[in-house]
Amino acid sequence: MEHSVTIEYARCRGCTTCMKSCPTEAIRVRRGKATILKERCVDCGECIRSCPHKAIRASSDSISHLQDFRYNVALPDPVLYGQFQNLDSIDFVLEGLTRVGFDAVFETAKGSGLLSDYARRYPPDPDPLPRPAISSACPAVLRLIRIRFPQLLEHITSTITPVELAAILARQKAVLETGLAPGEIGVFSIVPCSAQVTAAHTPDDLQQPVLDGALSIRDLYLRLLTPMKQIGTPRTFSTAGKAGVRWAFCGGEANARSGSERFLAVDGMDSVIRVLEAIEDNRVPDVDFVELSACTQGCVGGCLTVEDPFVSTMRLRHLIRNLPDFASNFDAEVGDPGLIQADKELEFAPVFLLDTDRTAAMEKMTAIHELERRLPGLLCGSCGAPSCHAFAEDVILGRADRSDCIFQVRARMKAMTGNEDPDDYLPTPFRRRKPPDSDPTHT
């Protein structure tokens, strides 16, 4: 699977809302339906959130996939814990998972806790890694940096993500306990977002995926409700500490690192892009570490969650209040730092490049600007592109036709019929020439 974000054509009205919300301008409307330019999509889920017709969804794996394996381990993202009302302890969620088809549970928060412990014991040597170091935790942000900020790829920490570490350790543990072959063990993450589903299948930092699939928090939440109510005393226990669980919200990862670091914790794609631009320009020279989340409030705001991110943050804080701050010891529980190193170099994906030949790229750019100057600049979306600039680019690159701009066509038609009034080709709300009787900005 290349992308989790999927458009349901039957429900899509081609209303252009998603197209305008996409931070990488990856969506176009064609034949009345939204379509995604695959190479630009980073699976951030903004389109899913903005769609008024619920026509876009994040696909994830089905629980029936567990049947392909002899022994199944669940890797719940800590965001799952914050979805439930009146929850006294994380243990109820973990026990519940063993009653919906899983044989064992290994918390993703354990993976985060171990990575936090590693970061505290072995603060990065300032020389090799250019400052600021950038977290690799959010797969959508990682893809964004790959396509738009390649210069910052070397800033990204080279450790694998919490769920990847959890998957490796979970499989090792299951093999030891059951005697089965690694391939007979099903290791499934339970994730809050589309980006995590895609990352499970096609990780950017590993040659081979370490997960067998990713189930959505939304699916598991519904399945867990009834079984959880039937639990008297849980027999499965959380081994994560506060530090690990806190990665669920923005600032969690950064706060768990060495106390002497100066850090930024940024959430939301708009803010993330703004900060990356500033880092690229060297306008944040006094920062050691940057945590970036595509979603509001961090992973709690993912598009596959059930509860409001602010509410689940509150619940998580309450759930972890009695846990130890740090419950993981990297040296004792993992030992080999090689285990957490990414084995695949993050590659620049030049999806915005106009042409690999510089002269051709320059000619196209000039042609784009020439065309753009003649467009109305209304960003109305009627051409099926998110902006007049994007439309001009689409035309020059052969993705669209000049006549797709309805205002241009009507202008030409009116000119041909000899109509003198240039405003006449515009819909009434946009006509400027007739002086308004009163202030047009207030009706």
Next chain:
Amino acid sequence: MEPVKLVYPVEGGDLIEAGEASSKMKMTLKKLGLPPDVIRRASICMYEGEINMVIHADGGRAEVDVGMDEIVIRMIDQGPGIPDVGKAMEEGFSTAGDMARDLGFGAGMGLPNMKRYSDDMSIETKVGTGTTVTIRIKI
């Protein structure tokens, strides 16, 4: 091969939003596939120039010519002009007002940074008329 000509108006008055022009230019340069180091230097120079125009001249415009071998950025304003260019080029010297300083600007590094990151820099200025700062970066 004609250079690609870009023009970015810089609005005066809005110091908090300043930086938009350099951000737009960066995206254009990325689409052209210029080396990242060149893009970074051009962006820093343009950003500093933008800030200067907003702080001192109530805005202006930036004209960027992207050729095969070099980028030329001209920052043109109709502000008060620079009475003493030598002093203005000194690190730490700034004539920025209180509000700009309150917002964290006015460290006096703008023009020196532009000189540092460009391959060539020249300033034409006339008190009471305006200023044009031209920088060149080799590709």
